[in-house]
Amino acid sequence: MFESVRIVLVEPSHPGNIGGVARAMKNMGFSNLVLVKPKRFPDEEAVWRAASAVDVLERAVVVDRVEAAIADCHFVVGTSARERRIPWPILDSRRAAEQIAVQSQGGSVALLFGREDRGLTNEELKLCDLHVNVPTDDAYRSLNLAMAVQILCYELRMTALYDRLPERSDEEWDAPFATKEAMQRFYQHLEQTLIDIEFLDPAAPRQLMTRLQRLYNRMRIDEMELNILRGMLTETQKVVFERSALRAQLLTQKGQADE
Amino acid sequence: MFESVRIVLVEPSHPGNIGGVARAMKNMGFSNLVLVKPKRFPDEEAVWRAASAVDVLERAVVVDRVEAAIADCHFVVGTSARERRIPWPILDSRRAAEQIAVQSQGGSVALLFGREDRGLTNEELKLCDLHVNVPTDDAYRSLNLAMAVQILCYELRMTALYDRLPERSDEEWDAPFATKEAMQRFYQHLEQTLIDIEFLDPAAPRQLMTRLQRLYNRMRIDEMELNILRGMLTETQKVVFERSALRAQLLTQKGQADE
Numbered sequence: 477m478f479e480s481v482r483i484v485l486v487e488p489s490h491p492g493n494i495g496g497v498a499r500a501m502k503n504m505g506f507s508n509l510v511l512v513k514p515k516r517f518p519d520e521e522a523v524w525r526a527a528s529a530v531d532v533l534e535r536a537v538v539v540d541r542v543e544a545a546i547a548d549c550h551f552v553v554g555t556s557a558r559e560r561r562i563p564w565p566i567l568d569s570r571r572a573a574e575q576i577a578v579q580s581q582g583g584s585v586a587l588l589f590g591r592e593d594r595g596l597t598n599e600e601l602k603l604c605d606l607h608v609n610v611p612t613d614d615a616y617r618s619l620n621l622a623m624a625v626q627i628l629c630y631e632l633r634m635t636a637l638y639d640r641l642p643e644r645s646d647e648e649w650d651a652p653f654a655t656k657e658a659m660q661r662f663y664q665h666l667e668q669t670l671i672d673i674e675f676l677d678p679a680a681p682r683q684l685m686t687r688l689q690r691l692y693n694r695m696r697i698d699e700m701e702l703n704i705l706r707g708m709l710t711e712t713q714k715v716v717f718e719r720s721a722l723r724a725q726l727l728t729q730k731g732q733a734d735e
Numbered sequence: 736m737f738e739s740v741r742i743v744l745v746e747p748s749h750p751g752n753i754g755g756v757a758r759a760m761k762n763m764g765f766s767n768l769v770l771v772k773p774k775r776f777p778d779e780e781a782v783w784r785a786a787s788a789v790d791v792l793e794r795a796v797v798v799d800r801v802e803a804a805i806a807d808c809h810f811v812v813g814t815s816a817r818e819r820r821i822p823w824p825i826l827d828s829r830r831a832a833e834q835i836a837v838q839s840q841g842g843s844v845a846l847l848f849g850r851e852d853r854g855l856t857n858e859e860l861k862l863c864d865l866h867v868n869v870p871t872d873d874a875y876r877s878l879n880l881a882m883a884v885q886i887l888c889y890e891l892r893m894t895a896l897y898d899r900l901p902e903r904s905d906e907e908w909d910a911p912f913a914t915k916e917a918m919q920r921f922y923q924h925l926e927q928t929l930i931d932i933e934f935l936d937p938a939a940p941r942q943l944m945t946r947l948q949r950l951y952n953r954m955r956i957d958e959m960e961l962n963i964l965r966g967m968l969t970e971t972q973k974v975v976f977e978r979s980a981l982r983a984q985l986l987t988q989k990g991q992a993d994e
Contacts, residue, residue, distance in 0.1 A: 503871045503872060504871065528875055570893060611892065611900060612763065616761040619762050620786075623759060623885050626885055641827050641870060
């Protein structure tokens, strides 16, 4: 998909936006940029805003008419504000990304973005197979040009990659997570320790252990952390044991003194 | 959610980015912006880039320390590049948005964005309950600050709204779509017409009607369009009928001439 999708900017006025678009594209893995009659290009401001995506600018194709930008494409998508569009098939950015991903398997797909102030003309919108709308807030609907490109490229990237992203990045964690069995042993150890320090009354346990299990499960503990917790419990039990020993010793001494 | 989420920029250097962030936020329905030690603020460039989101800039809160920006929050999320993060719970932008939406029901949530050049420090990342990463392309991982805010705010908005967005914007179409029954009558009309013009041989129909049905179904035709198509068929049939009549007439004349 990343190779077969091209971003087409129709008559962009601000070179800063062109640079911002180049960066947004490269961040998301896209590189095919076509400019239709840009007001100022090439331009230093575009280079500055592109940052490390200057290569996308350098390979950008400049053409005179929208038709030339889409001539070899078999699917064309136009961005459209809700309020001024002509009746035409229209999808939100997420659903449109799904269709674009499907269409890009069969050939080149063009995404048309209009002028900063007026968007695409009705004539240009009629060249499109599909219109796409980013569901912006009613209080401020007009997206900056580079932002609109960023959102669409991001959606396309997520459509392609999301299922392959790890639900959690376990592989980058610095210790393996504790197994359920290890957690069970920990809970038993914890319960015994709480009884030892007389915080938990086995005759009236209430919901104490349930609540603690829910808490620790939520934390998702790794093996190193579990070792620390187990060590704390063992040390606590040692104190309890020593206290018992001292009490017994005291009782013995007291008995001897009383004799 | 839109009221309880705040965007926190930690030591932003470029006022243009602050303005871009304000616009990105307002476009997506957010308005709570906190700036931690901004290098230049207020600034004309921020106002220019904010466009119609100057109100977000005007209400922005400026503080001296990150701790002050998040003091009353019960959930804090920090943006982190993959390569330099400390081991910490981390989710991609889409899964993080789901968690933020849930957490925002219980109180204020802060989203921390770091410096343009160095991101958040490890100390700042340790203040967070969760780290979030936008899955950028390996060839260019570093997102512009305002773009990162745009993507996260967009994801949050989609998390909140997506299920309520219409699958297709039928209500804005200028004519009702044709019913399945009307389409069936159209296909019968079409088939008869194709037989009439001898394009379709009923004895060897092959896959012609199947292919045509698949084609027209894909177009999703409205009632007005169907009337046009039906009118075209009727007119075609008239020509066929007239041709038959003319042929018959010719035969008769020929017969008379032959006599």
